[in-house]
Structures are given as structure tokens and as C-alpha cells.
Amino acid sequence: MNEPSSNYRDTWNRLSETLDSALMHVAGYIDEERIAFEAERSLKLVRDTIGIRPEDTMLEIGCGVGRIGKVLAPKIRRWIGCDVSDNMLRHGATWLAGLGNVELVRINGHDLQPVPDASVDAVYCSVVFMHLEEWDRYAYVKEAFRVLRPGGRFYCDNANLDSDDGWAVFESSARFDPNNRPQHLSRCSTGTELNVYLRRAGFREVKTGTAGVWIFAWGQK
Numbered sequence: 708m709n710e711p712s713s714n715y716r717d718t719w720n721r722l723s724e725t726l727d728s729a730l731m732h733v734a735g736y737i738d739e740e741r742i743a744f745e746a747e748r749s750l751k752l753v754r755d756t757i758g759i760r761p762e763d764t765m766l767e768i769g770c771g772v773g774r775i776g777k778v779l780a781p782k783i784r785r786w787i788g789c790d791v792s793d794n795m796l797r798h799g800a801t802w803l804a805g806l807g808n809v810e811l812v813r814i815n816g817h818d819l820q821p822v823p824d825a826s827v828d829a830v831y832c833s834v835v836f837m838h839l840e841e842w843d844r845y846a847y848v849k850e851a852f853r854v855l856r857p858g859g860r861f862y863c864d865n866a867n868l869d870s871d872d873g874w875a876v877f878e879s880s881a882r883f884d885p886n887n888r889p890q891h892l893s894r895c896s897t898g899t900e901l902n903v904y905l906r907r908a909g910f911r912e913v914k915t916g917t918a919g920v921w922i923f924a925w926g927q928k
């Protein structure tokens with residue numbers, strides 16, 4: 708496989724050497740009950756925007772250990788989790804053990820190359836754009852369009868620059884020494900930014916919404 712040089716993989720492999728460290732960087736805590744509770748909250752945003760149907764094959768970009776996949780997979784036909792980090796995927800295999808309709812896919816950090824065109828019903832990407840450069844965010848929006856069947860649905864989110872909580876994220880990242888910024892430092896988005904990506908990628912009926920720190924956008928192929 709032709710892999711573009713990138714340090715997303717190195718960065719996220721380092722952050723997820725152990726399951727506890729992976730959970731800390733995915734959720735901010737390691738308590739399983741709390742993780743399941745918060746995963747349901749993430750899932751609610753997906754359900755309220757693009758819907759969740761029993762016949763769906765749904766794909767997550769940047770799935771981590773499968774925090775959301777674990778609560779989503781039992782509700783749909785098939786769940787595909789894609790991630791750049793080998794360690795996240797390794798922990799994901801344990802986290803999702805016992806679920807027969809899940810598949811974990813290693814991706815190169817920039818596209819969904821292993822996933823065929825027009826093969827899934829819905830794609831979502833949650834708590835990932837904050838760690839990506841803008842061009843890579845847009846690259847995944849275009850890739851989501853490619854792998855979706857006609858009529859397929861897409862959802863993405865990020866911390867909302869235009870909110871008090873999002874501004875706090877911005878200021879906390881801004882405090883880092885410019886010469887020593889970790890690659891996974893959180894970067895915010897605006898609704899306009901996400902809306903532009905979806906429209907430029909070809910999505911129709913593009914909408915944006917906010918909830919707490921989150922700005923999210925969704926649309927249809």
C-alpha cells in the first residue's frame with residue numbers, strides 16, 4: 708500500500724500504547740460505565756441528524772477503541788471502524804469483542820482507500836476533526852462522499868470556535884509554546900467551515916447545528 712508520510716499514526720500510536728492511555732485520549736477518563744454513558748450522548752447527535760436504521764452499514768472515521776461503535780453496532784446491520792492508529796485498533800478489537808457485525812480497518816491518515824466506492828449507508832466522524840489539519844478534514848469529507856451509496860448520509864463535528872466552551876479550547880491550545888505544539892492539540896472549527904467542506908464535496912441538504920461545545924454538520928449524497 709502506498710502510504711503518504713504522516714505523523715498522525717506515530718502520534719496516536721504513542722498516545723494509545725495501553726488501553727487506559729487510549730481511553731484517556733479518546734474520552735478523558737477510563738471508567739467503563741461513564742464511557743458507555745457518554746458514547747450514548749455522542750450517538751444521540753448522530754441519530755438526531757443523519758438517523759440510525761437497523762438495515763444500515765455505518766462507517767466511523769477515526770473510531771479509536773470503538774467507544775461509539777460498541778453502543779451503535781447492536782442497533783444496525785454492520786459497523787466499520789477506521790483509524791490511523793494500530794494501537795487504537797488493537798484495543799478496539801478487545802473493546803468490541805463479542806460483537807459479530809463489526810470490522811476494524813487501518814487507514815493511512817488521509818483517505819479511506821480500503822473501502823470500496825458506494826458501499827456504505829452512513830459515515831460519521833466525531834471528536835476527530837479537532838486533531839486534523841484543515842486539508843485532511845476536507846479530504847475525509849470527500850472520501851465519505853465516495854464511499855457512500857447514493858442517498859447516503861454524512862455527519863461530522865468539531866469543537867465550536869464560535870461558542871464560549873469552544874473558545875476555551877482555543878485559548879488552552881493557544882497557550883502552548885509555538886515551537887513545541889503537540890500534533891494532537893485541539894483545533895476548533897466554525898459552522899461555515901464545515902458547511903463549505905460538505906457542499907464542496909458534493910453533499911446536498913447540508914445543515915449545521917450546535918450543542919454545548921460542539922458544532923456539527925450533516926448532509927446527503
Ligand SMILES: C[S@@+](CC[C@H](N)C(=O)[O-])C[C@H]1O[C@@H](n2cnc3c(N)ncnc32)[C@H](O)[C@@H]1O
Nearest residue numbers: 715719733769770771774791792795816833834
Ligand atoms: C479523540 S479520539 C476519538 C475516537 C472516537 N471517534 C470516539 O469518539 O470515541 C481521535 C481518534 O482519531 C484518530 N485519528 C487521529 N488522526 C487521524 C487521521 N489522520 N486519520 C484517521 N484517524 C485519526 C486517533 O487515532 C483516535 O483514535
